[in-house]
Amino acid sequence: MSTQTVEDTQAPEKQSLLRPVTATFTEFGRMFSMGLDVFVLMFTRRPRWRELVEQFWFIASVSILPAALVSIPFGAVLTLQLGSLTTQIGAESFNGAASVLGIVQQAAPIVTTLAVAGAGGAAICADLGARTIREELDAMRVLGVSPVERLVVPRVQAAILAAVLINGLVSVVGVLGAYFFNVIVQGGTPGAFLSSFSALAQLPDLWVAEIKAVIFGFLAGLVASYRGMNPKGGPKGVGDVVNQSVVITFLLLFFVNFIITVLYLQLVPAKGA
Template sequence: MSVDPKTRPPRASAVRKAVQVAPTAVGAFYATSMETFRCMFKRPFHAREFVQQAWFIAGVSIMPALLMAIPFCMMFVYQINILLAEIGAVDLSGAGAGVAIIREIGPVVTVLVVAGAGSTAICADLGSRTIREEIDAMKVLGIDPIQRLVVPRVLASTLIGMFLNGLVSAVGLVGGYIATVYMQGASPGQYVTAISILTKLPDFLVSEVKAAVFGLLAGLVACHLGLNAKGGPKGVGDAVNQTVVFSFLLLFLANSVITTLALH
C-alpha cells in the first residue's frame, strides 16, 4: 500500500534530505580545504592576523584546558592505580599515567577545548561577516577571503592545538602525581621514575602530531561553516552548533586513525 507523501512522517523526509545533501557538503568542505592549503604558500602572509587569532584562541582555551585536565587526569590515574593494585603492580602507576595522558588524554582534552571554545568563536566571527555581506564585499574588491581570513585562523588553531596539548600533558602528569601520591599513598619516586618506562620521546611527538591535525581540522571546519552561513543570526547559530558536532566527529576519527598507524 502506497503512502501519501503529504502524510509521510517529517523525520523520514528530513533524513532523506540529509542523505542527499551530505555528498555536496563533503565536496564543498574538501574544496575549501584544498583552497586553504593552496593559499598557505601564497604571498602575502597576514602575520598580524595570525598573531591576533592565535592570541585570541589561546585566551579562550587555556583556562578551560587546565580546568578539564587536572580533575580528568586525576580520576583517570586513580582508576588505573586501583587496577594496578589488584595485580600488585602499584610501582608502575607512573608508567600507566604517562602512556594514558601523553598518548591519549592530552590530545582528547585538546580536541574538546579547541573545538568547543576556539572553533566556535572562529565560526561565529566568519558567519557574522558572511551574513553582513562583508565576505562578498572583499571578493568584489579583489581580496581573497581564504587567504586573508581563513589561512591565519587555520594556522593559529593548529599552533594553539599543539601548545595546548603540551600544556595539558604536563598539567595532567601533575594531576596524576597528586592522585597517586596524596590520594593513594604511593611513593613519589616510584611515580616519577616509572613515567619513562613506557613513555618515550616518539610518543610525545605522535601526541603533538595528533594535536596539530586536530587543530587543523577544527579550524577548517569552523572556517568552512562560517563562510557558508545563511539565514541571518539563526543561520550563524546553526553553523556554530554544527561546528562543534562535525569537529568532534572528525577529530575522534582522526585520533583513531593516527593511533592505529602509530601503534603499527
C-alpha cells in the same frame, strides 16, 4: 497505468529519503575541497602575521584556562582508575607509566581540541558567519580578494599554533595532577612513579601527541571557518552553524584520534618490545 502511477509516487519518496545523505556528502566534499585550498595556501603564501597573531592570542586567551582546568580531573580519573586496576593485578609499579602515557597520548590532545573548538572555534564561526550575512565576503570576492586566503588561512594557522602550545601545557598539568593523586591519594612512592615512566615512555609518545594537536587544530579551524562562511537564515542561521561546527569538530576529533592511535600502535614498537 496503475503500475506507472505507483512508481511515480514512490520516486519522490526515494528522493526525499536520499536528500539528506546526498546533502551530507556534498557538504563534506565542499569542506574537503576548502581544506585542500587552505593546506596549499599555508605553504605557498606569505603568512599574514598581524592577523595570525591577533587570532592566536584570542584563541589562546579563551582556551588556555578551560583546558588547564579540565586536564586536572582528566589526569585524576585516569590515575585513580589505572591505579585501581594495577593494584588488582599486582602491578602497582607501572601505574606512573600507564597514567602518564594515557594523559600525554590521549587525554591532552583531546582536552586541547575540545577547548580550542568549543571556545576559539565557536568565536571564529560566529565572526565569519556575521561577516557572511553582512555580505562582506561577497564584497571581497567582487574586489578580487580571496576570503579563504585573507580570513580562513590565518585563523586555521592560529588554531594549529594554539593547539600545539596548549597541548604541551595540558600535558604538564595532567602529569602533575596524576603524580599528586598517585603519591598523595593512593599512597604511591615518587620513585616508583618516575622510574616506571622513564622505563616505558619514549620520545615518539610525545611526537604523536603533538601531531594529533596539529591535525586537531587544523580540523577545528577548518570546520569553524567553513560553517561560518555558509550560514542560512540570517542571524539565527549564524547561531545554528556555531553549534554545528562544535558538534562536527567533536565527531571528527574522536574518529581521527582513533585512526591515528591505531596507526601509531601498529607502526611504532613499544619501548622494550
